[in-house]
Amino acid sequence: MLIALPLLLIPVVLYNIVILFGATGGGGMAEADAILRDPLFSVPMTSGANWNVGVGDLILFLSLILLFFELLKSTSSQKVAIVNHALSLIVFVVCLVEFLLIRGFATSTFFLILAMVMLDVLAGFIVTIIAARKDLDFGGA
Template identity: 35%
Template sequence: MSMLGFPLLLIPLAIYNIIALLMRDVSFVEPLLSLTLISGTEWSVTLSDVLLALGVVLLLLEVVKGSRPGGKYLTDHLLSLIVFGGATAEFLLLPRFGTSTYFLLTLLALVDFLSGIALRARRGTAKPAAATRSASRQVESAPAARIDPDPVNVGAAAESMSPNRAVPKGMPAHVAPAGPSPEVAYSGLQPAEGTPPPQNPPHQS
């Protein structure tokens, strides 16, 4: 099992189990060492203090690990739940585990399980919101489609579609008629309707 899926709160609980079951002569309340503070007070550090401090540090690592993208999966939450359930059973059923130190370690295991569930639920609600925001930004930043007609192509198409610009077959393009033939608008050159044609004058000899 990789460290990413290993419940780190199992480490202080396992140490407590080893000491409580195999090392009965070791006391959790006996001072391991004494430190003199700046104030002059002598601080006695016990085995219980060391286990609790280790549990708090490992809980911080579990929260950091669970806050990473894709950090915790369903199996990790299941393992955290198993660790919490086993610690609770030992605290309630075994006499050697009915201490305040083990109770606080069990409470840290519960916080680890609940924090993993909360972080997973928050990631699940944040992903759709982020996808919606990115889609809206893409729609706003996309330029509107614009069609710019090419004046050369438009002029050529209009010229080719004009009936007056049709080029006869076999005639080169440079001698094609430039436009329609002019129409004579002078009516005096045309005979009116009902007017007899002019008679030819007799030839004089």
């Protein structure tokens, strides 16, 4: 049943931990942006520039990887996939509420995570509908 859990819940939880527990003050926008953008490490590039990688960048990178696996999972027609779609929809609603109502979540990083969760929900439902339609077509022949 663990396979039914949406993988994009991981970056959402990580973002919540970083913002809610990493903010020492009131958790305002400036502090949230600083936490996400402050470089964890820097990579020297061949051009002579330094590529600064922050917490927000790492969370987004993880989100993209997990979105790929979520899209692969959405192509399965198992009964677990329907539970996964429903849980993904719940994660989307929670993310949307956080983005709109909680200070510190109205950042570009969280918006992109929200967009990935929304794409996961849409892709899951669309793939399920198309697969069900194909099953119906084959059944009628």
